[in-house]
């Protein structure tokens with residue numbers, strides 16, 4: 001049975017899990033929230049995000065908007081260079097608010113992304129597109145030393161300087177990085193770029209409401225004041241929704257549900273799920289613990305992953321991100337011949353069909369043994385995305401502490417880097433290089 005347990009201003013949840021087990025976790029959730037608030041837990045030097053929304057000043061937002069306007073007015077394209085937390089938040093919000101066909105519609109400055117992979121064709125094709133075009137660069141790296149964005153920046157900076165001259169190029173480059181440390185900070189100082197700071201106490205995956213996310217979102221033409229205002233609303237809210245989500249997912253994890261699938265029925269939310277996966281994956285997946293965060297886009301993936309979810313191994317639960325109102329209304333027409341047999345849908349909005357697909361799927365999956373949480377936002381707007389971002393961040397901190405891990409570090413991401421640098425003979429990695437060569441011989 002699907003039981004509705006809570007309705008709040010932006011989020012309502014339903015689930016099928018033993019409510020007693022969920023309720024039993026309330027003290028743990030409250031203790032975790034207190035640990036966060038008092039800053040007494042592990043990783044407490046990375047809690048800058050906790051009261052970030054309410055601490056962003058009008059002047060800071062106005063400055064970001066002015067820089068964004070300058071880039072928009074002087075560029076056909078602005079390439080945002082960054083990876084992980086220096087990429088996904090901006091990408092998620094821009095995709096959620098943009099037309100699905102924005103790339104094919106002319107008229108305004110387009111935000112493109114680079115440095116989030118090392119695909120040679122990707123960067124080559126981007127450079128082809130930018131050839132002879134007016135473009136700018138927002139380069140984002142907290143450490144200022146991450147390889148993927150550093151390669152993309154070296155290539156695109158060189159191209160921009162050749163196209164526009166060094167002086168003009170410098171006016172079209174904005175760097176977002178640490179206040180003092182890192183190669184990007186030194187380079188920006190030397191070249192005289194406009195810069196923004198990523199606060200020391202805000203980790204990459206919690207940085208979307210700093211200039212890291214706000215500048216690209218503003219360049220794309222969206223209202224960052226409304227985004228921040230939405231986040232402030234949830235920062236000032238009670239923790240009821242946060243507790244419901246954190247308690248439920250931890251109760252499910254304890255009962256053997258090791259995989260959480262974030263489900264959307266709205267194609268624009270694809271990258272929001274990518275942002276969420278990084279937030280939860282990097283925060284919780286450590287010490288051989290943690291729910292594996294996965295995502296699907298329905299109804300598209302009902303025709304691929306639907307079978308597995310309905311009938312596969314029962315180690316999963318779903319969290320459905322449901323959007324109330326669509327931005328458009330499209331009504332299915334009546335067809336006299338009715339050769340496709342669709343007249344039973346004539347006069348209905350496409351979204352009405354989608355909503356029935358959503359409800360039907362949730363009911364089917366619960367019947368199939370897949371517990372289901374529902375998070376509803378009234379519409380895809382800056383305000384509600386701001387609410388959702390802060391809600392997920394807070395719930396992630398609470399959930400991680402409940403699990404017993406430090407949600408704010410990511411020691412595991414260094415392992416591949418060490419091997420890659422050793423394989424590429426980076427100075428300082430001679431011992432690792434030798435060890436790998438030995439391993440590969442076996």
Ligand code: PA5
Nearest residue numbers: 084085086141142143146204205
């Ligand atoms: O969340 C994190 O800390 C990481 O995903 C980083 O954001 C990512 O590795 C990029 O790091 P940086 O911003 O230092 O280039």
